[in-house]
Amino acid sequence: MSFKDTILPDFVIADLYADSITANIDRGAIPKSADEIAVPFTTEAVIPGMEKGLEGIKAAVTPKTDLYRFLGKNQKKVSVIARYKDDPYIPEEHLQFLIKILSACKLNLGDVAILNDAAGGIGIAKLKEQLDPGFVLLFAVEPVEIGLPLSFPLLRPQLFDGCNFLTIPRIETLIQDTDTAKGLKKQLWDCLKKMFGV
Numbered sequence: 001m002s003f004k005d006t007i008l009p010d011f012v013i014a015d016l017y018a019d020s021i022t023a024n025i026d027r028g029a030i031p032k033s034a035d036e037i038a039v040p041f042t043t044e045a046v047i048p049g050m051e052k053g054l055e056g057i058k059a060a061v062t063p064k065t066d067l068y069r070f071l072g073k074n075q076k077k078v079s080v081i082a083r084y085k086d087d088p089y090i091p092e093e094h095l096q097f098l099i100k101i102l103s104a105c106k107l108n109l110g111d112v113a114i115l116n117d118a119a120g121g122i123g124i125a126k127l128k129e130q131l132d133p134g135f136v137l138l139f140a141v142e143p144v145e146i147g148l149p150l151s152f153p154l155l156r157p158q159l160f161d162g163c164n165f166l167t168i169p170r171i172e173t174l175i176q177d178t179d180t181a182k183g184l185k186k187q188l189w190d191c192l193k194k195m196f197g198v
Contacts, residue, residue, distance in 0.1 A: 076111035079133040
């Protein structure tokens with residue numbers, strides 16, 4: 001079936017173009033014919049970037065896909081970087097654990113930006129440009145993997161280039177009910193108290 005020869009009824013066409021026709025009619029005068037309806041043609045603000053030609057149009061309508069996607073609002077400039085291949089951000093059980101940690105530090109999801117490194121690799125230069133973090137918590141992600149020129153020990157806060165970094169074991173390690181996990185959680189809490197002054 002071809003729509004090429006389809007003729008739409010007048011009322012359908014009127015509904016489709018109602019706003020564009022009525023927006024240009026002087027409210028005091030009712031036109032007697034279609035010739036009296038003046039619709040000025042202009043290229044101004046029709047398509048953003050049109051004044052710069054085809055390249056400007058492409059730039060204006062192309063979405064910025066190079067921005068990192070994150071969970072949270074980043075209000076306190078705390079970036080949380082983890083790596084989960086099968087989840088867009090973080091699995092629910094791990095998120096609940098993270099929320100408890102944040103609450104203990106007097107933070108919430110609105111204060112942080114949770115990024116998944118498996119989605120494409122996080123780079124520190126771009127992270128600083130986009131989110132301007134004052135704190136970066138690295139869950140099972142090595143500092144060199146995000147482009148830092150150094151490495152530092154697990155669960156030891158480090159200040160570098162105006163930002164506080166902390167490497168932390170995987171959350172699945174921390175949520176286990178073992179003596180090792182309990183010891184790691186205590187170390188983590190001591191580090192976070194120092195970092196966030198709680």
